[in-house]
Amino acid sequence: MRIFSFTDGAHSYWSRNLRPIAKIEPEEIITVKTRDSSDGQINKDSNVKTLEKMDFTRVNPSTGPFYIENAEPGDTIAVNIMEIKNSGWGWTGIIPGFGLFAGDSSLQLELSGPALKIWISDEKYSRARFGDVEIEIKNDPFIGTIGVSPGVGGRFSIVPPRENGGNMDNKIIGEGSKLYLPVFVKGALLSLGDVHLSQGDGEVCGTAIEAPAEVKLSVSLIKRSIKMPYVEFRGRQSIYNEYVSFSGFSNNLIEATKIAVLRMINAFSDFMEPSEAYMLASVAMDLRISELVDMPNYHVSGVLPLDIIKNEEVREKIKKAIK
Amino acid sequence: MRIFSFTDGAHSYWSRNLRPIAKIEPEEIITVKTRDSSDGQINKDSNVKTLEKMDFTRVNPSTGPFYIENAEPGDTIAVNIMEIKNSGWGWTGIIPGFGLFAGDSSLQLELSGPALKIWISDEKYSRARFGDVEIEIKNDPFIGTIGVSPGVGGRFSIVPPRENGGNMDNKIIGEGSKLYLPVFVKGALLSLGDVHLSQGDGEVCGTAIEAPAEVKLSVSLIKRSIKMPYVEFRGRQSIYNEYVSFSGFSNNLIEATKIAVLRMINAFSDFMEPSEAYMLASVAMDLRISELVDMPNYHVSGVLPLDIIKNEEVREKIKKAIK
Incomplete structure (x- = not known):
């Protein structure tokens, strides 16, 4: 199995002019190493000062792009997500100016940040202390940012999700799921990064449990056309009880x-x-x-x-x- | 066990001046028969013409109100929902002028209604034919409208949900759940109706599987105060697979x-x-x-x-x- 890393190539914007880091065959199983959404600026020993110094032009680096053999504009690719391994830790932060309550002056509470929390993760759980409370969250990892080249020229911010996928932050795009993406350019140019170990629908403060990770996947090529991404997935047993x-x-x-x-x-x-x-x-x-x-x-x-x-x-x- | 029916009393608006149909003790187990959201105007043999003639001032009739002994303003009641039995059928309709796409003139599709679908239900499933497709939905019944008297005088429409609860259409308010409601007047004046046998979050066309039903419940009285409703519930096994x-x-x-x-x-x-x-x-x-x-x-x-x-x-x- 071929293994690709962000050191082979990663990008923090979308463009059809990016040079592929590899060509892969449909159904070939590969492993893709991805960086966390800070592009490695935050690590396990970071504190809130790291956030204050962060270079935000580097957020959501995505490993790739991968050229999918025989993929033509008008086709569809289906990304089969087989496994997502964490690296033993993750982070959650409040970045000033970002998130549901950013700029809301009516609040009585201090929610503007900066704030940073480091999680220690094993195979099953991520753990951190919030005030007096021990928190243990079941890992349910998914790919926060995954997409293909846009169909038009120009550089596009990687932050908002669009027809080409991108930073969808959809917790359903996890192990066992199949993500369908439209192909706009020859080879599709698939990239992924920004793995989240867990997240609520909404990602309200602007970050999830952000983590470097290894994703095992294959890509199927389908000779029909779609306009926007969709996901097929299997029902999961309820992780929690209360x-x-x-x-x-x-x-x-x-x-x-x-x-x-x-x-x-x-x-x-x-x-x-x-x-x-x-x-x-x-x-x-x-x-x-x-x-x-x-x-x-x-x-x-x-x-x-x-x-x-x-x-x-x-x-x-x-x-x-x-x- | 005492059984109460909509024939004992039901109302389609909120008011603190409604006369209680019964006094119940905290923890007393009762059964409440509720009418469907059309107030019985639609039945199992109805067709789309019934919808066209409907009197909308009667929607969401709620059986009650019940006076909860010793409940005082500033207390909280918790409604323990023990069982919800259907009556063998339900309906779903598009009511012109109502729903997510009402008044959206940009649509290329005909979604304005009227339209009506009758479901046949057994203990586990509701079934209907949609075009060429046989649909079988697992019943996951919940109370669409449940609330207490508002704290202020006047008559309030039963359609929008508010601090007193009401037409919340929250699919979590089902069997085994506990709904907490603030008490605004002496006796709380609890009413319920508008049972749905199944619904998606959003209830996009404006109706779910609307059904007459029997609800078994008890009410706990709690001597602390809340401002808005919330629900406690247990994790459920995933009903579906794909x-x-x-x-x-x-x-x-x-x-x-x-x-x-x-x-x-x-x-x-x-x-x-x-x-x-x-x-x-x-x-x-x-x-x-x-x-x-x-x-x-x-x-x-x-x-x-x-x-x-x-x-x-x-x-x-x-x-x-x-x-």
């Missing part, structure tokens, strides 16, 4: 989301800093649109597994702190 | 949602009417906010279990029709 769902109601979907997230942050605030609770929401709380037709109020649910809290006594106290 | 996730990207969360839903409707449109696919999305497709921080594009995922399609051949064809 959940709480925070409702947010508003005539604005983003405001409804903010209400749900703030309720979680408030419930946790007796036990940790608000910024820590915000990061925890980002890595563990799923945002579901419960309804968007009962006007004038939308309903967003923030669904959080309580099993991530190792201290049982604290778990019970947090349940009583929900207002 | 899923597909449709991405929608936009700088507007509602538009991102529309893109994800339209992609599903388009994929299904060779096999059924677009309006049928829209109803199917409403009852079976979950809307997850995959990320809302990678500006300028939000990412909404429409997650659909394919196991609901009984014809395996059609299932494979639909996968190939995704664009």
Whole structure:
């Protein structure tokens, strides 16, 4: 099996002019080493000062691109994600100016960052201390950024997701899933990086458990055309047992989301800093649109597994702190 | 066990002046019979003409209110939902002027309704034919509308969810869950109705599998105060095995949602009417906010279990029709 690393080539923007680092055959199984979303600027020994000095032009470096043999514009590729191995650690941070509450001056809480949390990971779990609370999150790793070359010329920021995929941050793009991407240029030019060991739908503070990783995958070539990415995946057994769902109601979907997230942050605030609770929401709380037709109020649910809290006594106290 | 029916009393608006139909003790187990959201205007033999004649002032009738002994303003009640039994059938409809695509003149598809689908339900499944496709959905019943008296005078529409709960349409409020509601008036004045046998997060066409039902529950009284509803629930085993996730990207969360839903409707449109696919999305497709921080594009995922399609051949064809 061929192994490719970010040292072979990586890029932090999209362009059809990138030079492929390798040609791979359809169905060939390869391993791709990816850097974390800070491009190695943060490591296991970093503290919040590292965040303050970070060069943001380097975020989300993606290893590649790979030229897929025989892929032509109008085809589709399906990326079969076979395995994702972590490197023993990950990080979560609040980057000033980024995230759901960035620039929200109405807040009574300090959520603007910078803040940094380092997780220690084994094969199954990532662990960190948030204030008084021991947190243990089941790893459910996925590829945060994965995409192909855009069809048009120019350089495109790697931050927003687009028709070519990219920084989709979709927690479903994990082991056992199959990601379908449209092909816009000869060879498709597939790249990937920004692995997350765990994340809630929404990634509210702007980062998940960001980690360097090794991804084992193959690419299938399909002679039909799609316009946008989609994912096929298998049902998974529920990892956790005990959940709480925070409702947010508003005539604005983003405001409804903010209400749900703030309720979680408030419930946790007796036990940790608000910024820590915000990061925890980002890595563990799923945002579901419960309804968007009962006007004038939308309903967003923030669904959080309580099993991530190792201290049982604290778990019970947090349940009583929900207002 | 005492059994209460909508014939004992039901209401289609919120008011603190409603007269209780019964006083119940904390922890008393009761059964509450509820009408479907049309207030019995639709039955198992109805067709689309029934929808056209419907009186919408009667929607979401809720059985009650129940006066909870010793509940005082500033307390919290927890509703323990023990069992929800269906009545052998349910309905899904598109009501003109209602739903995610109501009034959207940019659409190329006919999604404005009226349209009506009747489901036949047994203990485990609800079944209906959508165009050429046999659909079988696992019942996962929950209470669509449940709430307490508001704290202020006046009559309030039962359609939008609010601090007092109401028409939350949150699929988590089902068997085994515990819904916490704030108490605003003496006795709390709890009412419930609008049971859904199954629904996707979002309820995009405006209706789920709407059904008359019997709900077994008890109410716990808690001497602390909350501001808004929340739900505690247990992890459930994944009901389905095979899923597909449709991405929608936009700088507007509602538009991102529309893109994800339209992609599903388009994929299904060779096999059924677009309006049928829209109803199917409403009852079976979950809307997850995959990320809302990678500006300028939000990412909404429409997650659909394919196991609901009984014809395996059609299932494979639909996968190939995704664009």
